[in-house]
Amino acid sequence: MMSVQWLPILPSELLQNTEVLKVLINGKEVVVWRSALGHVQIWENRCPHRSVRLSLGHVDGENLVCAYHGWEFAAQDGSCQKIPAQPEQRAPKSVCSKAYPVSENNGMIWFGGFDHELKPEPLSQQTLFPKITPVHYAGSVLIHCAIDEVSEFLQHLHFRQVSPYCFLGDDEFADVQLIITPTDTEKTTLHALQPQAESVQRSLDSLFQIRQQLEEHQYAVL
Numbered sequence: 001m002m003s004v005q006w007l008p009i010l011p012s013e014l015l016q017n018t019e020v021l022k023v024l025i026n027g028k029e030v031v032v033w034r035s036a037l038g039h040v041q042i043w044e045n046r047c048p049h050r051s052v053r054l055s056l057g058h059v060d061g062e063n064l065v066c067a068y069h070g071w072e073f074a075a076q077d078g079s080c081q082k083i084p085a086q087p088e089q090r091a092p093k094s095v096c097s098k099a100y101p102v103s104e105n106n107g108m109i110w111f112g113g114f115d116h117e118l119k120p121e122p123l124s125q126q127t128l129f130p131k132i133t134p135v136h137y138a139g140s141v142l143i144h145c146a147i148d149e150v151s152e153f154l155q156h157l158h159f160r161q162v163s164p165y166c167f168l169g170d171d172e173f174a175d176v177q178l179i180i181t182p183t184d185t186e187k188t189t190l191h192a193l194q195p196q197a198e199s200v201q202r203s204l205d206s207l208f209q210i211r212q213q214l215e216e217h218q219y220a221v222l
C-alpha cells in the first residue's frame, strides 16, 4: 500500500482545549479542534447535515456542535451523537463528519492526508527532528510564495533540511526549528519552535525578515 507524508499544519500552542480553527492545507479547508480532554481532531470543514462550515461551531466536552441546527459530532470517529430537534431519535450511523488522520508531536499538530486509502507511515520515521524540551513557540508567518521556493531559501540561509517540512538552525540560530506548511499553491506558512524562551523575539524577527526577503525577492543571507 502506498503511504503519505505527515504534514505539520499548526503549532500545538495555537489550539487550546475547546478551541476550533479553520485551517487551509494545500488550498483545502479543514476544521481543526481540540476537545475538552485535549484530543485534537482534523475534519472536513463541512457539516454532514446541511454543509455549513463546522469551524463556525463550538466544542461541548468531547463533541463538536454545529452552529446551524446544533447537531453534535463525536471526537475520534465523527459520528453524530445528538440531534437537538429530535432528542429521542438516534442519528443514522451514516451521518458522520469526515475525520482525517491526526497526530501531535514535538509542539506541532500533524495531518495524515485527505485520502483514507493511503495510510501515513509512523510519524517518527518521517520527521527526523531532534526532540526539543521544553518547546517554545516563537511565531508563524504566512508567506506569499510556493513551498519549494521557501524550502530552497531556508537552505540558502543554512538551515539544514531534516525532513521535507522541517529545518534546523545553525550557529546563532542553533536548535531553532523552522517548519513549513503548504497552505495553498502560492502560500506557505512558516513556524518557529525552539528550546530557549529568551530568544523567542529574535526568532520571530527572523521570520518577518525571511518573509520580506522572499516576497521582495531579496535573497541576501541574514
Ligand code: FES
Pocket: 047, 048, 049, 050, 051, 052, 066, 067, 068, 069, 070, 071
Ligand atoms: S447544518 Fe449542521 S446541524 Fe444542520
